[in-house]
Amino acid sequence: MTVSAGPTGLAHMERFDLLPRLRHGVRVQYEGSIDKKGFNADWDWWLYKERDEWVLFDVDGPGCVYNFVQHRYPDSEEPTFRFYFDGEKEPRFEIRHSEFGSKAPFLAPLADAYLGPEDGGRGPIRVVRSFVPMPYERSCRITSDIRLKAAAKGDGGWGHVVYHAYAELEAAGEPPLRTFTGEEDYGRLLEMWRGVGSDPKPVQGGEQTAERRHLKLAPGDSVTVFEQSGAGSVSAIEACPSEAGSGWLSDIWVRMAWDGHERPDVYCPAGVFFANELGLNPVGVLSHGRRQNGSGYCYFPMPYWRSAVVELQNRGDADIMFDAWDTTFLPGEDVRYPERETGYFRTSDYYGATASPGRDSMIGKIEGTGHLVAGHVTAFTRRPGVISCEGDVRVHIDGNWTPQVESDGSESWVCYGWGFPTPPEQNPSSAYDGQPDNPWSMVRLCAGDFYPFRQELAFGIESGEFNNQYIRHSGILFYYGVDRPGMVLTDELDIGDPASEGIHEYRATGDLGTYGLESAYEDGTNRFLKNTGREIEGRSAFSVSVRPDNAGVRLRRRSDQISGRQRANVYVDGQRVTERSWYFADRNPYRRWLEDEFDIPASYTSGKSDLRIELEYVQDGETRSWNEFHYWVFSIL
Template sequence: MKATVVLGCCLIVAGNAGAAVAPVSFSSLLREMVDRDAAARRPAPAYTCAQASSYDRASTSPDKPETWWANGDRSHFVRSEKNEGREEWVLMDAAGPGAIVRFWITADKPAGQVRIYLDGAAAPAVVAPVEDLVGGTALVGPPLSAERARGRNLYLPIPYARHCKVTFDRPNFNVTKDRRDLLYYQINYRTYPAGTAVETFTPGSVERARALVAEVQSALLEPGRAVPAGLTGRDLARHVAPGETATLSVAGPGAIRRLAVQLQAANLELATRQTVLEAAFDGEEGLWCPVGDFFGSGVGVNPFKDWWREVTAERRFTSYWVMPYERAAEVRLRNAGKQPVEVTLRVEHGPWQWDGRSMHFRANWRQEGPLDARKKFDWNYLTAQGEGVYMGDTLCLVNPVLRWWGEGDEKVYVDGESFPSHFGTGTEDYYGYAWCTPQVFDSPFHAQPRAQGPNNFGHVTNTRVRLLDGIPFRTALRFDMEVWHSRPCEIPYAVATYWYARPGARAEPRPREDALQVFSFPAPAADIRTVSGALEGETLRVEAVSGGKTQVQAITAPRWSGGKQLWWMDGQPGDRLTLVFTVERAGRYQLQGEFTQARDYGAATVAVDAGPASAPIDFYSATLTTQVRDLGTHTLSAGPHRLTITLAAPNPRALPRRMIGIDYLKLTPASP
């Protein structure tokens, strides 16, 4: 009930924004974040959105192709400064009034301090360990601050009236010529026109708005709750033969506030790509996108939810994008494939006061390829002419090999810029994760609903939607993504883009029905090592973990059995991980395990059931490798048993992640 009240108040504030005199504040930005109506109107007050990042500074111009795709996108800064004996590296230095609206970061060492200086103050308004501030709980917890697939994200707004400077420091942080200390970052920030009243963030801002923060956090996790009551619903359910179109029309003025689709077909994956959702608002064609891509699922039904969309295992695709129209709207489902499809379409619409700030919803789609992904080139997501706000995208591709596909950076040019005001650090970084991690996750802001595997092979869907980090443009926007694979291969790329625009806007590339293919490649099974009799680490049941976190990791080197390992990280000495393995036949067994070793791995003891712990095993290595370890001989009954790993003091040369990686366990019959 509280979240509903906050959202309702938020709509009132946004609806009168043209006459409002209230300053931009921490609380107003939180309300705006969950105000869907505000996204469908020209921003008031106006703002621009730009990005500070660690992109490779060798990239200076597309006219210099030898450096334009430079890939050393880490540990580049505005400058360094001496402050109270510290060397602080400046990540962002921006004049206000403005607000930080997204902060993403990853590093090889989760250590160091982030300091945010506001309005020229000598003391920072925010100072916290990087892992606590971005992705941790220093200011706020999930979903506004969370680590997802190794990428650390903070979406809590930080407004400032005159100036913002963000710095990073770490003892002995040494940016060498080849930048061995790896710090990747992106900071998206708004800039308002001079004279815009903005209340600067203070250390007490979060506490004073604690109730509002909690309500916004809750609302973000339940996107359907923010849909107003009392909407009018229109339904369509029919058999759509190849080449046919099913249509629903509604009269205006009004706004579609929920749109839901269900599909049934002999080949459902094909139907999600070849059933096209189309829409026209006030006679302007504004939406042309395959159902799966539009809803962020990609090819197939891949359940997830964010603030704007939701996909369930029951094949229900739901959109919460607000779609205003002055006179009329028409929504269509076209079967562009060769199989019949059973479709259901529900459109829920309600009142909308159309005015000079109202914008139409737009969604475009394109697929191209397979593309030669080693050529390093900029692939256009969208080129828009007119006035509007860019609100997100869904990237779908099919990787024919196990190796990483996404070295490319986003480049966003606003209103004719010659150099992009958004220059990224890697495709997965743009989508909020890191280190090529093929882990399925979702959140209100970004998701990876599909990562087929093994490793980075197969169908991949990455999606990102924008709330406070939308990108306004007055006359034009061009969004490019570098295509850059780590191996010679060809890849099909498909992207859906979401944006709002004033009437009359135009976009390229134009939609093409002949591009609606679903690609597939044979899995390169020969590249996966298999150890006979292995109890794969990624299949062991985690019964308990007292500190840190566990996940399944899949990368191509080292060559783990089955291509994956069970990965435990960021625990403290004394923390325990208890795993359950099953013995098929009672007997006496030699127990061995293959474990990963690297420079950020820790040390641990190992015990079986209630038996004594082993001596500490050191998993530190200067290089990434694996080693088989003898875990003793044990008399084991048939059935489940427990393996307890307890973190010990790490090797002093190790980086402070205290990682443990279990490739597999293996039981070999031993002599009585």
């Protein structure tokens, strides 16, 4: 029986075995307290004020909130967060800062709080976080009853939301999306999250285990620990070193190849494979890690269809011995994991400890189609006592110059705070190891909020507040993917260019004229771009070319985000796209360039080679026009 990929909410998070299934019509997005000037003043978090509430998050269209985080001093005024869904006037749910972890359904370990130390007078600080999936059919808005700011001690404004946006409310073959009520039964998911160190996947019959006992690898040795022909899926790997030391974590490398691939799908030190690159203290998350007895576990499902080979290599200068190395697998997985709908379990190229002075360290770049499910980053400075965690994580997806996922400091990416002063720490979705200042090593599991990509994904991290420190980073990305692209660029329109406007039959009513802008993106670089665009207070329309065999179309717009709450209705060949409006609530008056996207479902585009796109400006908040500088048109495959 073919199992649905279950792309949304509670059903998806309960089915850890479905992580390899490729998801279509899903984008990951981030909203949070990022310093708009590109430095380290990340403390203010709000989009706009409405009556007596400060709006932190505001999106249109079907989606699901997967991660909510807010940092606050315990002695500061306590906020109440309110969650509004589908245009409701009254909040569906309210929770105070102090209630995370104890108020259903925000119960530990799906939601909890981390209290940092005094840390030289900077702290203590409480970080509340939730991984409770909160889907919505039409829209979501999150507010605070007080302004979140941190310009002075005693305040606290840092925070973020990571969420998925869906192209359609009901995708073919998937269970229908239903809006969060707060009454969902999270018992099974809570039980799974309480079992870190044991396999989170449903119990399956027919599993077999390839056991290797008393395994010895001399320096330079390479040993095959698992080899199979035909279809199957590795479901668990357990490693029990003979000695309690951590040298094997760096000296042993794990190499995996599925279906005869010449380039290994997985190739990395055992330390990152088991979420313990530093190895100072055993830490672990739901998917992979190291137990207190020193044994390692990895429960990511790893399907294959023709063959599988797992090898260990000793790249150190001493013998390494294991009491056991067990590989559990389930043969015949071609039915549960249809090949055309499933990604291979893979890692990016291991990024060895390297400094990138003045620019982001690129931990990994992935090409093809798939979704990132975990990341691991380690950092070293020249000497102890240097706070080295302030660098923002930035994830660029499918060539978009605007990061789709960010963080206000590396510690916030793993939902902690205050620069890792209390290692080791762990929760089922994130963990870190290290010294109170540095080195440090962090791992983040993205089981709910995985990061889909259709062409490429680039994961970078700053060195210091604005790339102003010397830091050697190392790390790796875990993902499911295939080499083929999931979308192709089929057209683009350069607004303000007479030839491009003519070719695309561009027309505008309520055109306020062209204007030029030279600015930067929120990508951490000083790359300035000059472009000409238009302001529209009525409608703009243009014709574009797409592939007739498209499975939907993605529009990407370069715009000026000097003012927030830009909104437009989208029409395709005269038919309004009813799933959502094109809406972006945030603003940045300093780094003004934005690339945002709009997915058009296949029901509007399938079988067509040309589309007439029309955008109707809708006044919202402070905006007085819709601005457009460039459009890219991608045919989804």
